[in-house]
Amino acid sequence: MEETVRLTDADRDAMLRAAVAAPSMHNTQPWRFRFAGRTVEVHRDRARELPAEDPSRRMLYVSLGASIFNLRVAAAALGMGSAVRHLMEQRRPDLVAVVELDAPLSGEMAGLAPYLSERRTNREPFSDVRVPDQIRAELGLSARVEGAVLQWIDRPPMQWWLRMATTDAMTADDQSRGRTAERRRWVGGDRADDGVPSSALGPRVAGGDPVVRDLAATGADELRPVADFERAPQFAVLATRYDGPIEWLRAGQALERVLLEATAHSVSTSLLNQVIEHEGLRWQINDPLGPWQRPQAVIRFGYGPPVPPTPRRPIADVLIRD
Ligand SMILES: Cc1cc2nc3c(=O)[nH]c(=O)nc-3n(C[C@H](O)[C@H](O)[C@H](O)COP(=O)(O)O)c2cc1C
Numbered sequence: 001m002e003e004t005v006r007l008t009d010a011d012r013d014a015m016l017r018a019a020v021a022a023p024s025m026h027n028t029q030p031w032r033f034r035f036a037g038r039t040v041e042v043h044r045d046r047a048r049e050l051p052a053e054d055p056s057r058r059m060l061y062v063s064l065g066a067s068i069f070n071l072r073v074a075a076a077a078l079g080m081g082s083a084v085r086h087l088m089e090q091r092r093p094d095l096v097a098v099v100e101l102d103a104p105l106s107g108e109m110a111g112l113a114p115y116l117s118e119r120r121t122n123r124e125p126f127s128d129v130r131v132p133d134q135i136r137a138e139l140g141l142s143a144r145v146e147g148a149v150l151q152w153i154d155r156p157p158m159q160w161w162l163r164m165a166t167t168d169a170m171t172a173d174d175q176s177r178g179r180t181a182e183r184r185r186w187v188g189g190d191r192a193d194d195g196v197p198s199s200a201l202g203p204r205v206a207g208g209d210p211v212v213r214d215l216a217a218t219g220a221d222e223l224r225p226v227a228d229f230e231r232a233p234q235f236a237v238l239a240t241r242y243d244g245p246i247e248w249l250r251a252g253q254a255l256e257r258v259l260l261e262a263t264a265h266s267v268s269t270s271l272l273n274q275v276i277e278h279e280g281l282r283w284q285i286n287d288p289l290g291p292w293q294r295p296q297a298v299i300r301f302g303y304g305p306p307v308p309p310t311p312r313r314p315i316a317d318v319l320i321r322d
Pocket of ligand 1: 021022023024025026027059060062063066119120121122123195196212213215270271272273274309310
């Protein structure tokens with residue numbers, strides 16, 4: 001077998017910095033990485049999971065998928081191609097994927113590298129400017145390349161369903177002690193290296209329509225100022241054909257590719273995922289006529305003001321050393 005070049009510490013650190021920059025539910029950063037030759041193992045971190053809000057662990061796997069995609073972008077920027085083996089091995093239950101760095105290089109992936117640190121979840125009001133069709137098409141293509149589809153929620157009946165289902169999910173969230181307690185642990189206040197700080201919550205939506213998720217978990221955050229949001233929010237559902245951990249890892253890679261592509265076009269994004277977190281409501285946002293029936297994320301697109309980055313853990317904390 002051909003002798004392969006080992007990664008330098010600088011290569012490894014660049015990939016880790018990219019991986020931890022990924023979005024994750026409540027900024028839990030539920031990942032750990034082990035470098036072995038020209039492969040990177042991706043492990044779940046069970047101490048950072050959300051059993052009440054994410055009982056199936058769908059959001060966990062989607063978050064892990066997003067970090068895998070960032071790793072691949074960083075590898076491409078370093079001149080390395082990547083292929084992902086998604087794993088569900090009983091002997092190593094925390095290992096979810098292995099990224100092989102000996103695969104053919106994809107040029108367009110490296111082009112996303114400048115946006116790894118620029119991407120943000122933006123919970124501020126967006127302007128009423130419509131994302132042009134050309135950009136919508138490119139975002140759709142980004143999802144497709146990673147094995148998912150992006151369904152724009154443009155038709156009024158779909159918008160109505162999304163609004164109703166999300167409102168139901170919000171009520172169910174507020175009535176669940178377990179979910180509220182989890183949010184309180186991860187959201188609000190000043191945050192040093194994980195969780196969602198109060199400063200990232202954005203204002204409350206005047207009128208209370210579900211345009212952006214109100215993650216407030218403390219009395220102080222519940223009294224944030226109110227603002228007018230865009231009149232016609234632009235939502236799209238990211239969906240896959242099947243369900244299950246491997247599909248969710250793929251959905252996470254597709255999600256991050258879409259978010260980075262949006263960032264590259266100066267399009268702001270946030271997620272409105274409550275409805276995905278409730279199995280009983282999730283089916284309501286399926287497109288009954290479409291073949292893609294497994295919604296994995298609800299993304300809001302538009303043009304918002306700049307927002308600051310949220311904190312991340314030091315890369316030494318996510319590196320598994322032998
Ligand atoms: C699977 C997943 C689900 C998420 N769900 C929501 C959501 O419903 N509402 C929301 O405002 N943000 C949501 N987020 C965004 C995270 O809160 C955000 O990524 C995290 O706080 C880090 O901030 P950043 O994206 O600005 O880096 C989600 C992110 C992921 C990956």
